[in-house]
Amino acid sequence: MSDLTLLAEKLDAADELAPVRSRFVLGPASDDPADAEGIYLDGNSLGALPAHVPDRVADVVRRQWGELRIRSWDESGWWTAPERIGDRIAPLVGAAPGQIVVGDSTSVNVFKALVAAIRMADDDRDELLVDATTFPTDGYIAESAARLTGRALRAVTPTELPGALTGRTAAVLLNHVDYRTGRLHDLPALTAAIHAGGALAVWDLCHSAGALPVGLDEHGVDLAVGCTYKYLNGGPGSPAYLYVRHELQDRFDSPLPGWNSHADPFGMDPSYAPAPGALRGRVGTPDILSMLALEAALEVWDGVSLAAVRAKSLALTDFFLRCVSEYTEPGRLECVTPERHEERGSQIALRCADAGEIMKRLIARGVVGDFRHPDVLRFGFTPLYVGFRDVERAARVLGEVVA
Amino acid sequence: MSDLTLLAEKLDAADELAPVRSRFVLGPASDDPADAEGIYLDGNSLGALPAHVPDRVADVVRRQWGELRIRSWDESGWWTAPERIGDRIAPLVGAAPGQIVVGDSTSVNVFKALVAAIRMADDDRDELLVDATTFPTDGYIAESAARLTGRALRAVTPTELPGALTGRTAAVLLNHVDYRTGRLHDLPALTAAIHAGGALAVWDLCHSAGALPVGLDEHGVDLAVGCTYKYLNGGPGSPAYLYVRHELQDRFDSPLPGWNSHADPFGMDPSYAPAPGALRGRVGTPDILSMLALEAALEVWDGVSLAAVRAKSLALTDFFLRCVSEYTEPGRLECVTPERHEERGSQIALRCADAGEIMKRLIARGVVGDFRHPDVLRFGFTPLYVGFRDVERAARVLGEVVA
Incomplete structure (x- = not known):
């Protein structure tokens, strides 16, 4: 040997x-x-x-769907799964409860986060910065968010911060870990620098959540997104999540205000009124099979x-x-x-x-x-x-x- | 008796x-x-x-995910599932292959369809019409699409058409069947009237697909969306679908250009270039468990x-x-x-x-x-x-x- x-x-x-x-x-x-x-x-x-996930998924399919059918929206807790599972992810990224909802893909959540961040910023902040080294989808979606909100988009490497920030910067989207090089960026220092520049910090946690402490609350991150199929083991294409810091939730103005984010979703009101809290990040009917597989998978973190x-x-x-x-x-x-x-x-x-x-x-x-x-x-x-x-x-x- | x-x-x-x-x-x-x-x-x-769905889902979980793991993206056909399952839905809504992709929720697909429709219309068509009787999420999302593209939004009942159309109308979003009353709207006549008015017809098929013939191609519908968990039996929150008529696909300019819709998704190019065809409707990583449960469920339509x-x-x-x-x-x-x-x-x-x-x-x-x-x-x-x-x-x- x-x-x-x-x-x-x-x-x-x-x-x-x-x-x-x-x-x-x-x-x-x-x-x-x-x-x-x-x-x-x-x-x-x-x-x-x-x-233990296969047996749990089998129960969701055979009993919850097959036997209880529509009753499972209440009786099996389907309806509240996005926020319940968000609260299960929360300690893994250093967030208190009530700030994370699960659902949609990472790309869709990047879109929600960026448009919402732009809307939270002052109108004269007409520029969005995006991590030039991030996974490409973040850049594509940032370009769309900038285009739809009439903002400029500038790609910068994390090492160019804080110098790249200007009085025009509304928000900065950064990736916590570079997907190619594995480089970990300094989330506390960069978040502080972005705040010092008067902008909002939006983090993509796909390659860090579940692999290292993130400390969203501690470091005052404004918005964050992440996938759940890497270090969180949620299964292929399992739903992503969106974090919206408590203090910002009342100003979270979603570009995807689906009925699941309505204050009274079953009131069937033709006028939109957003739910309080992190629920504003919900959009449409959650994909229950993928979501409950993720919920089961998160139990490996116990202890x-x-x-x-x-x-x-x-x-x-x-x-x-x-x-x-x-x-x-x-x-x-x-x-x-x-x-x-x-x-x-x-x-x-x-x-x-x-x-x-x-x-x-x-x-x-x-x-x-x-x-x-x-x-x-x-x-x-x-x-x-x-x-x-x-x-x-x-x-x-x-x-x-x-x- | x-x-x-x-x-x-x-x-x-x-x-x-x-x-x-x-x-x-x-x-x-x-x-x-x-x-x-x-x-x-x-x-x-x-x-x-x-x-037969429980056994199929069990195989996806235990063998495809549990044993093949990452190899399943190729070997189990995960990567191509959105368009493959779209082609399986196609005959149920009267569409030739290559026009439907599965993924995301109905609300998210309404957003893609409406923003894309607005972008296909002439710039002086600055108004969007939405079915006042439709399921509320369609109206909420239409409002967001109008707001983000600087268009006006007007709610009209299907019976007010074609009179409500003007030279300013870019697109009309209608629901094929009223979710409350069960009223079926005249898709062929309304689509023809919308086209006669120079606008694009976008249909929500949630309450019709799988219950009655739709005839998307035959009637020249431009864009359509639908869920798969009602008459298509795909399971709770199973992914929705988006139809983009062949002739319009080159002009489909998605507001959610995630990496799955890139012409070369694994090229990891920081610049976005859209894939040809219906693939442009894809966004992020598809939720495989829900998606393959749906694929299995669609086999009940054989014959x-x-x-x-x-x-x-x-x-x-x-x-x-x-x-x-x-x-x-x-x-x-x-x-x-x-x-x-x-x-x-x-x-x-x-x-x-x-x-x-x-x-x-x-x-x-x-x-x-x-x-x-x-x-x-x-x-x-x-x-x-x-x-x-x-x-x-x-x-x-x-x-x-x-x-």
């Missing part, structure tokens, strides 16, 4: 989150150091299946400390970098994820010209990460179910594949 | 759609004429569960003729009115659904001052319809699984309850 194999075993033995792995459908960690089957390092794209998650995440990515450096010829792979812990999310991105081909061969060997055009290998480390032996083996197979 | 009971049996025996009932989880039709248990007349709100569905729907509603008139004191209930077949959808709405209380007592007796504020009893007749004995018994229980 190599020193790194022994070290991996020691780290796994000392890992307080190790027992959480059994809450997922992954099979047990193999004891065979040559076995790289099923090393899943793509939880930053689609989280693994929590073991899990986010501080432990963050500590393990950093230990996993540190260890991965060490193993890669040991097993791979120097210069073959360029790490584009920051070395500094303060600047690192829960993924490692390695650059090489033949990344697309390398990832295909890794997947064929059972090590599942993903490829991001044009030259990035991404490896996501979900602390709830990835162990140190997984990491050592994945790095070893990577070393063999690139050799 | 009363004459009506005998007649119901005869009608059931002659019903060519009767065998389709077994495709749903409803239990067999009872032979006990006194047994009103489980008469489900609320399929116009939430369709019943197709019997079912929409003409037979429409004929049975009218026979069911005719028979219900006859039974109600037989079993209920004259004047106790006012039918607000039109008598004429050309003006009737697949529901019957009866008005009485104590409708809320009556519906509670009906439900307690096993006859499930719904109540619409302030004074309407709604009964939906899904021809795929409602039989004539159900109808006779429901009317009998209604007569007893109102007496």
Whole structure:
């Protein structure tokens, strides 16, 4: 056994989150150091299946839909699911209850958040800033929000802030973690800088929620959105969420004022009157199957400390970098994820010209990460179910594949 | 046995759609004429569960998500589900393939359709008309679309058309069937009138698709939206759909240009370039569990003729009115659904001052319809699984309850 194999075993033995792995459908960690089957390092794209979710979904389908049918809107709590599940996500992103609703896709929630933010700002603030490095959909939607509200849009990198802020800036949309490089941006400092510039801070938490503490309330974030199918393990395309800070809720003026956000949705009033609170972020009828699968999936967080998650995440990515450096010829792979812990999310991105081909061969060997055009290998480390032996083996197979 | 009971049996025996009932989880039709248990007349709100859907959903959860995980985006056809399922809905609404995508809620799709319609119209057409009798969310969303595009909004009843059209009218949003009264509007004539006025016709098919032929292509409808959880039985909050006529697709300029509608979504280009065709109606990552439950549910339509569905729907509603008139004191209930077949959808709405209380007592007796504020009893007749004995018994229980 190599020193790194022994070290991996020691780290796994000392890992307080190790027992959480059994809450997922992954099979047990193999004891065979040559076995790289099923090393899943793509939880930053689609989280693994929590073991109890299939039975819960079956109950929703067979009993709640099949037997109770329409009565389930009340009796099975369907109607209140968006805010109830929002409150379940809230502690994971550092939010008090009553500020998050679940529903729609991330893109749709970015649209709600940006148009609402523009409407909260003074009229002479006629410009929207968007993270130039963010996942593309945020930029596309920001462009639409700016166009529909007659604002200018300017793309800036997070490092250009606060210098890029002007007296014209209404709001800034930033991504907490860069989806390609895995760089973690300084949410507290950037939010404070945006506020100092008189603008609203809107954060996309897709790549941070569930991987590290976010602290929305503590840092005074104004609006935030995120998906639930990555580190929150809600299932493919599970509904996204929208956070609206308490103090801003009365001024939240949605561009998608569907009947679910009405103060009296069953009054069937032809005039719109918004519900109080976070409910204003609701739109149409919620997709119950996906939503209740997510609700069940969130139970894996019971008793899990986010501080432990963050500590393990950093230990996993540190260890991965060490193993890669040991097993791979120097210069073959360029790490584009920051070395500094303060600047690192829960993924490692390695650059090489033949990344697309390398990832295909890794997947064929059972090590599942993903490829991001044009030259990035991404490896996501979900602390709830990835162990140190997984990491050592994945790095070893990577070393063999690139050799 | 009363004459009506005998007649119901005869009608059931002659019903060519009767065998389709077994495709749903409803239990067999009872032979006990006194047994009103489980008469489900609320399929116009939430369709019943197709019997094969639970196993299909279980496979999506356990195997596609749990085992294949991220590979399912390709290998299980997740990525192409929105357009594939759109093509499965297409024949049910009279559309050729390539014009429908599934995803998001009806409200979100109304928003896409209206903003896109406004953008297709000449700039001097600065007014949007919306059906004053439509389900409220359509009006709320139309107001938002008008506000964001700087257009005026005017609510008109379908009967005020074509007189209400002016040279300023960009588009008209109408509901095919009035959700309260069950009145069916004349889609061919109204669409032609709207076109004659130089405007675009946008139809909401929530209460017609799956209950009667729609003929989108034949009648030259421009844009349409609909939900899938009523007569299409897709499950609670299953995703809605958007129809964009072939000839208009190149001009479809979405207000929600998420990355799923990009010409090269995995190119991760910071600039937006729309995909060709109906794909432009996609936004964010589709909610796969709800979407694939819907796909499975649509299989109940295999071999079912929409003409037979429409004929049975009218026979069911005719028979219900006859039974109600037989079993209920004259004047106790006012039918607000039109008598004429050309003006009737697949529901019957009866008005009485104590409708809320009556519906509670009906439900307690096993006859499930719904109540619409302030004074309407709604009964939906899904021809795929409602039989004539159900109808006779429901009317009998209604007569007893109102007496």
